[in-house]
Amino acid sequence: MKLVRCLTAEQTTTAIDLLATALPELSKGRIKDAMAKGAVLLNSKPKKRLRRAQTKLQPGQKLDIHYDDVLLQRQCDNAELLHDMKGYSIWFKPAGMLSQGNEWGDHLALLRAVELHFQHKRQVFLLHRLDREASGIVILAHSKKMAAAFSNMIARHEIDKFYQIAVRGQLTLELQQQAKINLPLDGKVCETQFTDVIYEPELNQSKLQVKLISGRKHQIRRHFAEVGHPVMGDPMYGSNNKDGNGLALQAVGVDFICPQSKQKQSIRLPEQLKHISV
Structure with missing residues (x-):
């Protein structure tokens, strides 16, 4: 079930009572679950998530609910x-x-x-x-x-950001020698540098290290799709690059001068958390 509603309190009431009355198709248990998971917003300036079912509402106050039971039931690994x-x-x-x-x-x-x-x-x-x-x-x-x-x-x-990716196909010698892609995105100049290219013929995939010089939306994914080597498992860009293991792109490192200590920080993803071996 998926629904979007904007509700207005006509009298002093609680959030759960307003929602339960207006949405009889949802049990109070499902409404409380949606509230706990941040799907109910108090329509104020600024909007804020309303998690407490017994929150008092005054006449004229508005609630927005965006309910999608598929999304609310999703799970993932812990951060x-x-x-x-x-x-x-x-x-x-x-x-x-x-x-x-x-x-x-x-x-x-x-x-x-x-x-x-x-x-x-x-x-x-x-x-x-x-x-x-x-x-x-x-x-x-x-x-x-x-x-x-x-x-x-x-x-x-x-701040230098480093990634590991796996892309479809074997990069040409010319592209490997260039070691960068600098095609404009959204009308703006941007650059993606890469090193350590390893081609695996049995998979017809190339694995490589990437460093972002700029940071446009989906830059790595769009750049490699544009040159004919989409990132494996990318659901948005490229073709013939499906992968049951998901998107083969990981942010594996950052280098910067710590604003507190003024010392260089070089943080790398532990090996046990990596899913792309290069």
Whole structure:
């Protein structure tokens, strides 16, 4: 079942009573589950997730519910804390987990997982995103000051991000010698560099290390699809690249100067979390 409703309280009531009355097709148990998973928003400025069923609503207050029982029943592996510097932390995001939630919920979102891990004792700011289908390293800040510091570093290209991917086919010698793809995306200049290309003829796949010089949406996936070597398991770009193991793209490393200690940080994904061997 999938539905979207905007409800207005006509009188003082509770959130669960308003929702249960307006949505008789949903049991109170299913409504409470949807609330706990972030699928109910208090339509205020700014909107915020409403999780407590007994929250009092005043006349005129509005609730938005985006209910999809398929999405609400989805599960994925847990996120893992790799490095904690108090002011920021570095996490492994598994495939199938969003970087942040949306109107349909946040129970499978890294931001929510980190909030729960720290028992809401830290603020959590997302600094960059990793596609839901991809897995790997994500940096999160825990104060506005640290979020601003990292945002400035990202804008100045002072954070190096490294990926491992597997693509369809064998890269031409010319492309390997170029060791980069710099096709414009969305009318903007961008560049993807790569090294350590290994061709596996039995799979007709090439595995390689990638370094992003810019950060356009789906840049790695779009660039390699454009040159005829789509990332394996990519559901959006390329053809003849299906893979039952999922998207063969992992964020495996970050290098930067720590804004707290001023020392170089070089974080790599532990071997046991890697699913692409290069």
